Amino acid sequence: MALISALTATPTAFSQDYAGDNLTFHFEIQAQPLIKALRDFTVVTEQQVIVKVDNISQYKSSAISDKLTAQQALMQLTANSGLRITQTTSGTFLLEQDVPLTKPESKELEKIVVVGSKMGETRQEIATSVGYFGEEQIKDQVIYNVEDVFDRTANVSAGSAISGAYSIRGVNTDGIAGSLNRSNALASILINQVAMGVSAGNYVKPSLFDATSAEVLRGPQSSLQGPNALIGAVYINYNRPDFFGYEGSVRAEVGQYDTKRLALMQNLVLAEDTLAARLVLETRQSDGDVINITTGREDVQNEDEETIRLALRWLPLGDEELVFDLSYLHNNSDTNATPFVYALPEGDIFERKQSYNIEGDFPSSFDLLSLEANWQVSENLRFTSVTGFNKFAVDQRFEGDHTAYDLLGVDGFMNEELLSQELRLHYEGKRLSGLVGLFYSDGEYYNGFTGAGVFPDGQGGVIPFNNTVQSTENIEQQALFAQLNWLPIDDWEIKLGARLNREKRSTKDFKDNGFVSDQSASESFNQLIPSLTIAYDISDNTRIGASYSRGFQAGGVSFAMFLGEATPYDEEFIDNYELFLRNQLLDGKLRLNANLFYFDWSDQQVTLTLPGGLAGFDDAVVNAGKSKVSGAEFEAEWQATADLNLFANFGFIHTEFEEFVTKGIDLAGMSFPQAPDFTANLGGLYQNDNGFFTSMTFSYTGDTYSRIDAPEVTKIGNRKLLSGRLGYQQDDWRAYIWGNNLLDDDYEIFVQDGRDFGLAGAYGSVGEPRTLGVGFQFDW
Structure with missing residues (x-):
């Protein structure tokens, strides 16, 4: 028996005479394990719940985001569980297990708050x-x-x-x-x-x-x-600390290619009802299967990651009217970000071999600190503040000549720091709701490299190379934004959004290849960005509508590293039009969603190599194009039975340059690089009362190409990826086997034209081969 605040009391049916029945609370509880949702319920209502259920950890709650009485909220949270709720004369709720004559066929899909x-x-x-x-x-x-x-x-x-x-x-x-x-x-x-x-x-x-x-x-x-x-x-949303004990979890996995993963989570209550913490430690290693035949190294495609996450939640008033969430994330990585391979004589790129005398080294560190404050000012007003700071640094030691000879080694770096502050005031009314917000950010971006040697010219000769290049850019942004949701009449909703954005970019660039070039530039941009949605509810389970949204990217100044030339460029804009359908059928067990979209892309920012410059280094951003994109997304999820959940999603896309000339070649009518025209994902999860479970996902991504300057050479084939788990679980543990790329499909990730470096054809990154392993997870 799981007990949430133990009491000895006599249960009765729900009583409308109980003094607290008409008291309402504002609930924001996500779909999650039912035991966690009940704990959130008790924090909001300060009402006790006795749980008399075998294996409560197997039940899931529905999500609620509304103002409800405690009874209404508890009924909604447990709506899909089949559990019986009663209430004592003192107001304590009792949750018990109804034993049905037959097992229910399926349950309603959970409500998802975005x-x-x-x-x-x-x-x-x-x-x-x-x-x-x-x-x-x-x-x-x-x-x-x-x-x-x-x-x-x-x-x-x-x-x-x-x-x-x-x-x-x-x-x-x-x-x-x-x-x-x-x-x-x-x-x-x-x-x-x-x-x-x-x-x-x-x-x-x-x-x-x-x-x-x-x-x-x-x-x-x-x-x-x-x-x-x-x-x-x-959006990646991590769990926040809770106040209901010392729950934790540990997961360990091992697999082929010396794959090892270990993760630990521990929740801590530091002060009852006011201060809690959550700590996550994680480490991941794998050798991969790329081999360097020059140096003999067999773990070129290595993964080596360590992550620490610490979160603190403070309730200074002892309830969720005022909440402070502080979180810190640190990631330390020695993963090879670009394990390039190419086709050796009488071979192909999928032999996963390289002959560089430098395999590539990319050690990096990342830190992110956030402070979120939520204050329920009144029944209708909520204030939110989100303060963030993150910094990232990566050192890059890589092969510049793409040969087995010590011709050119490049030492590069990228550093960035970003500070942001967002304030939002949210109003929730019966027919009118909305928010108004302020945003500020200040970012510093540094990159550069030092290299010495000779560089293949692609014609059997070499280019002397001795350069030090550094670039610094500061970006400061201020914005006022708002969104208004209005229900003018029943079943109709109008949503209007707008953002007034100001952005200032300052660039300072330094180059030394025997002579010194030091340039500075500054540009400012102002944008008014609107959005509009009109939606109609055909029924309680079906919504259709249309929307318009504008996207923008500010301009700036680009810098050609070897040539030492600065080139200003203007903003780019997307005008996006969509039709959408949201539908739930079969008493909420089947969800069907769809979006059809079309957008025009104007003043498109593209990257070109300047005359006399080296591709990839002397690139300038220019406003040289106009494009259009159309497509659709279809998504389905079906809770077929109480044990079986199935899902499928499909994406169709058509991209086309309308106006785009590069290096004297007109690319009008051509599709975008890295733009597969079809994607599909199919899968499901089966788990029964005996503890057996299995999950499978098949993902398909259509073919495309990588570089607009060499579409035939840089073709990328389709991907057919099958992954899955098979295992056994009980209340607090699970053991399983897992597999990635079970079909052992060979596929490219990104391909370059090797002819610029004296290679016969393409080189680039390829996907990981089939990998199998075992895992174990224990929860407490």
Whole structure:
């Protein structure tokens, strides 16, 4: 028997005469294990619950985000559990197990509140197309970090650190052709509502151990999110400390290629009802299977990560009217971010071999600190403050000549620091709700390198090389933003958003290759970014609507490293139009969501190599293009039985340059690089009362290409990835076997044209082969 505040009392049916029956509370409780939801319920209501249930840990709660009485809230939390609720004469609730004559066929799907909406809206209410992974889904599937989320989301695909870590709706976060200017990104990864820096978002793959959810918001999020949200935003939401004891968890896994993963979570109550902490420690190692035939090293594709997360929750008033959440994350990595391989004579790229005399070394460190304050000012007003600071540093030692000879070694670096502050006032009324907010950020971005030697010219000769290059950019942003949700009449809702954004960019660049070049520049940009949604509820379970949103990315100044030339460039904009459907059928057991979208991309920022410069180093950003993108996302989830959950999502995309000329070549009519036209994910989870469980996910990503200057050479084939788990679990432990890429599919991640470096063809990064292992998790 699990007991939440033990009392001896006589249960009765719900009594309308009980003095507290009409008292209402504001609940914001996510879908989670029922035992945790009941603890949150007692904090809000200060009412006791006695739980007389065998194996309470197997039950899940529904999410609630509303103002309700305690009785109403408890009934909604347990709506899908089949448990019986009674109440004592003193007001204590008693939760007991009803034993049905037959096992229920299935249960209703959980209600999902989207953190990225900033309005407490559910996935079925907002127009934005959201790829969502909840806590139980992350735990049950083979999902370890944010890259696994990208591989399982419609119209999203994973990339590489040097070319943009991911693409959303056919657009890479580094833009059409990434450059060494690392202050701009077209999407952001946010950890507990604090945006990571641009380089950190490419190199660091945040773990999802002890995460409550991961959300991929597709389409422009600029009116609420601001800069670096032209194509979307990714939210990673970690569990916060609670006040209900010393729960914890440990997970250990081992597998092929000397794969080892160990993770520990411990919750601590430091002061009853006022101060709690949560600590997560994690380490991950793997050798990979890339071999360097020159140096003999067999773990070139190594993964070596250590992560520490510490969270503190303080309730100074002893309840959730005023909450402070402080969190700190540190990641230390010695992972090889770019384990390039190429086709050896009479071989292919999938032999996973390289002959460089320098394998590549990319040690990095990342720190993120956030402070979130939530104050329930009144019944209708809530104030939120989110303060964030993060810094990232990576040293880069890599092969510059792409040969087995000691011709050119390059030592580079990227450092960034980002401070942000957001204030939001949220009003919740019967027909009118909304928020108004202020945002400020100050970012410092540094990058550069030193290299000496000779560089192949691609024609059998060499280019002398002796350079020191450094670039510094400061970006300061201020914004006023708001969103208004209005229900003019029953079943209709109008949402209007806007952001007034000001951005100042200052650049200072230094170059020394025998003579010194020192340049500075500054640019300012002002934008008014609107959004509009009109939605109609056909029924309680079906919503349709249309939306318009504008995305923007500020301009700036780009710097050609070897040539020492600075080039200013203007803003770019996306006008995005969508139709959406949100539908739940079969008494809430089947969810069908769809979005159709079209957007125009104007004043498009693209990267070109300047005349006389070296590709990849003397690149300038220019406004040289106009494009269009259209497509759709379809998502389905079905709770087929009480034991079986099935899901599927499909993404279709068509990208096309309308106006784009580079190096004298007209690319009008061509598709974008790193823009697969079709993605699909199918899978399910089966778990029965005997403890047996299995989960499988099949992901398909269509073919594409990597570089606009060599589309035929840099082709990328499709990906067919099957992953799964098979195991046995009891109340507090589970043991299982796991597997990634079970079909052992060979696929490229990013491909370069090797002819610029004297190579015969392409070189680049390839995906990991089939990997099998075993795991064990124990919870307390």
